[in-house]
Amino acid sequence: MPTSPDHFSLRAIALPAFGPSLLFGFGEGAIFPILALSARDLGASSATAGLIVALVGVGSLLANLPAAALATRYGERRAMVGAAIFSLLGLILCLLANSPWLLGLGVFMVGLASAVFLLARQTYLVEAVPLHMRARAMSTLGGTMRIGMFVGPFASAGAIHFMGLSGAYWVAALAMLGAGLVSLAVPDLAPKTSSIGKPAPRLSMSAMARQHAHVLLTLGIGTALVAALRACRQIVIPLWADHIGLDAATTAMIYGLMGAVDMLLFYPAGRVMDIHGRxxxxxxxMLVMGLSMMAIPLTSDWVSLLIVCLALGFGNGIGSGIVMTIGADASPAAGRTVFLGIWRQITDIGGSGGPLLLSGLTAVASLASGIVAVGSLGMVAAWMFWRWLPRGRPLV
Incomplete structure (x- = not known):
């Protein structure tokens, strides 16, 4: 890794910084499309199958604060290796599962591991990358995860052809094993020192939350709304496609093209943030995503829905890494991992709460009303960023 910030290159740390994230995303992407099918094969109802799929997010939500404690205590490298091993055990449990609840336990373990893994990666990049390239590093981290999630299903599809549904879990297990092996090569970060040369004192989570309450309750909530909009996007598109009579193949095509647009924009977005500001x-x-979401109920065929979804993918793509970048900017040098654990907890609550809001509004009003209401969250987030996000490039 270069010692001079002026000559720093992301390429120099690409394997240790982004390799584990790419492989972890690849592993998760390999199993996501077949989790519900596996649950159904084990006798689960549709509602139970949906719950089992949701356990990935539930596990991540519950593990954010413990993940911060683990990474602080044992270091980022050990945390990542441990997360990869724990996720591998969860996947083995999925392979051996003879009941839906045993499958759910394995899925839950993968969700727990993902929180530890992603928090350790974010902390590593904040410390290892100079400020003037931070947004590019964070957007690339988000981008590699998206690439893995995008490619993983194709790899698992090939394995399923020869091995059945278990093939997807074997692909994921190999990916998690690779992520753990690559993580072994990542150096642990030296603890930050104070001005008198001693390690900076660690703050408890409650003390950290009190000390940084203002930024957590303003920009933190703003990024939670980003997470809510992103989570709802994955639900809204297939629901509305079904509402207007599109078949599954057409829906998958629209979703795939949107994902391709999304995936291609992460590095340019990071560069813009580094040069001009967040x-x-x-x-x-937020404006593009919010307006695109609110436009979905105006579509009536696959062409119009595709156009709106491409715009939605563009809006999400240019925001790659924005949640992690804002969190990194707001985090203190002393106790950074603890702060980022709290930050991820807030954003994950948004990611979990968005679909619940959509479901509730759809139940009491209509699907179109729920979609418009969720889209309006983008307008609220845009106002919050305009109000509290610093102009220009960060100076500290």
Whole structure:
């Protein structure tokens, strides 16, 4: 890794910084499409199958704060290796499962591991990358996860052809094993020192939350709304496609093209944030996503829905890494891992709460009303970023 910030290159740390994330995303992407099918094969109802799929997110939500404690205590490298091993055990449990609940336990373990893994990666990049390239590093981290999630299903499809549904879990297990092996090569970060040369004192989570309450309750909530909009996007598109009579193949095609647009924009987005400031990306990201979401009920065929979804993918793509970048900017040097654990907890609550809001509004009103209401969250987030996100490039 270069010692001079002026000559720093992301390429120099690409394997240790982004390799584990790519493989972890690949593993998760390999199993996501077949989790519900596996549950149904084991005799689960549709509602139970949906719950089992949701356990990935539930596990991540519950593990954010413990993940911060683990990474602080044992270091980022050990935390990542441990997360990869724990996820591998969860996948083996999925392979051996003879009941839906045993499958659910394995899925839950993968969700727990993902929180530890992603928090350790974010902390590593914040410390290892100079400030003037931070957004590019964070957007690339988000981008490699998306690439893995995008490619994983194709790899698992090939394995399923020869091995049945178990093939997807074997693909994921190999990916998790690779992530753990690559993580072994990642150096542990030296603890931050104070001005008198001693390690900075660690703050408890409650003390950290009190000390940084303002930024957590403003920009933190803003990024939670980003997470809510992103989570709802994955639900809204297939529901509305079914509502207007599109078949599964057409829906998958629309979703795939949207994902391709999303995946291609992560590095340019990071570069814009580094050169011009975070607001240049955060504001248009939320405006485009919010307006695109609200436009979905106006579509009536596959062409119009595709156009809107491409716009939605563009908005999400330019926002790649924005949640992690804003969190990194707001985090203190002393106790950074603890702060980022709290930050991820807030954003994950948004990611979990968005679909619940959509479901409730759809139940009491209509699907179109629920979609418009969720889209309006983008407008609220845009206002919050305009109000509290610093203009220009961060100076500290």
């Amino acid at each position: 607001l240049w990306v955060a504001l248009p990201c």
